[in-house]
Amino acid sequence: MNIQSPSFIIDKQKCLSNIRFMSDKAKTHSVQFRPHFKTHQNAGVGELYRSEGIRKITVSSVDMAEYFMNLGWDDITIAFPVNIRQMDKINLIARKIKLNLVAESTGVVKYLDQNLKSKAGLFIKIDGGYNRTGIIHHDIENISEVVKASRDSSNIELKGFLIHSGHTYAAQSVKEILEIHHESLAIAGNLKNKFPGLMVSIGDTPGCSLANDFTNIDEIRPGNFVYYDMMQYFLGSCSFDKIAVSVACPVVSVHPHKKEVVVYGGAVHLSKEVLNINNSRYYGGCTLLGDNHGWGKLLETCFVKGVSQEHGIISAGEKLISTIKPGDLIGVIPVHSCLAADLLRKNTIMI
């Protein structure tokens, strides 16, 4: 590959296969599939989804909604507590397409009611145990108030509840991921019981990848599964061969005495997302990138042990050390593909 600087390489066939897997699962369980586009933010990956018949999408910012609207997407949920400082742009988008917003307080709902200039859908954010945003799921009194405020508004069309069980990312086993997923189903059941007619949307990649029960769920919004990454691999959400992205990094230095390889590829390419694997800081997996397409197997004894702004420091096995030289390419499988994709948006290649 004629790669000069750190580049985000997307394997089109693996992406397509991941999309079909999740799309088929949604069909099997009769849930709507509204994939999260924050992972890729990429027009070409969007086209892969479109080729599979996907028309409804999720994004995480108003600017991302505008970007995909301009690419022809016309049914978008912004799955982030509404940023009222962007009200003008929200109105611009809501006038043109089907837009769903997310809120979690009567104050913001009333603000939207007064400031929306055309109709918009609304999901109420529910905290299903992740403890980041939303009304805690058992606070029915508070939820009822926001439901009422939304129903009182002429510009808001209340759709239902949005849950993101991001605590699956802290799970220690597949069993624990599935336990969290089943808690979400129970929470969804309770909400649907208390508020008949409203839908429930859930979204984490670990749960959606592993579960085969979507009772009480109307919509799924996973995003990361389109690429997966080392975090998902270690969680057990995917096998290595499903990971659809790699960051091609030029080798700039080889240090045999300390079994390290230095690559051009650091925090501004991979992000500083880190895992703790076998008591080591782990910023990415490693594969060899040759002139052929694809990146082959994970080099089990190699990993990115440190990143500075532009440097990646790879802890390398003897075999790699003895064969690699400056100018070669190492494929770094990112810990968190969403962040690497965001950082390398302008340096992305689909193969």
Added chain:
Amino acid sequence: MNIQSPSFIIDKQKCLSNIRFMSDKAKTHSVQFRPHFKTHQNAGVGELYRSEGIRKITVSSVDMAEYFMNLGWDDITIAFPVNIRQMDKINLIARKIKLNLVAESTGVVKYLDQNLKSKAGLFIKIDGGYNRTGIIHHDIENISEVVKASRDSSNIELKGFLIHSGHTYAAQSVKEILEIHHESLAIAGNLKNKFPGLMVSIGDTPGCSLANDFTNIDEIRPGNFVYYDMMQYFLGSCSFDKIAVSVACPVVSVHPHKKEVVVYGGAVHLSKEVLNINNSRYYGGCTLLGDNHGWGKLLETCFVKGVSQEHGIISAGEKLISTIKPGDLIGVIPVHSCLAADLLRKNTIMI
């Protein structure tokens, strides 16, 4: 301020004052000042340097060298092990301006000799104890070989040695930072003794900010000091009022029961750079951002305790919780200003 989404706010007067402080220090100690522009990557901040008479700069990538060359900078050191995959662009730059490269092996030096199409300066990277890149400082045999290979080349003009004592960032006290700095001075003295006529360039912000002894040093290349950040503040490199940047983040949600504020401002704006402060994960300091210029005092009881892709979760004191509401702005002082500056290059405002 009419800010709609996370924005990197630069205080021009503080920047200028930081530039003058370091420029004056360089003059006092008769060392060349070649500031690192990787911190800001910003044309306007470059102009502040130019207004203070600075003409020589440091960058960390070939693309950054090209960017600043196109802005009229004509004496640039790329302080990163040369990436030979970018040889064409290196030749393009070396033809037009004074360019210095960095290498640490005879193999790369010979590659440069064969592939450079015009003269370029060269610094040999020396590992002064940081253990990231470079030849370990006491390996005089290896250093001699690279010196010889460089002197044998007709296209390479050997300038000297480049050291980055990045281990000052792991120091536990100002005393320890100064100890590391004095080790660098001793290493420089030894190199100048062994290789008369070659210069020594050093570069870390903690050492350059705090030290008042630059014996044996010919050039300093600090970068971060132009902005500083929470990392430098906790290291003791600067007082809070010298920090020249803040990320303006819109409040999207307030959770009084758990004393948390959620802002639009996450890993794609602040980076995932994290400190451990009082046994808490710390992703940024907090100030109030009103409609006036500047960001005032650090809110001692508030800090960013978590970041997702777009979310920042702020652990807030009761006073902030009782006064803040969605739509307000919080100024997040980044842990690592270089990474936040890189992420928000397109959303930067100088005040």
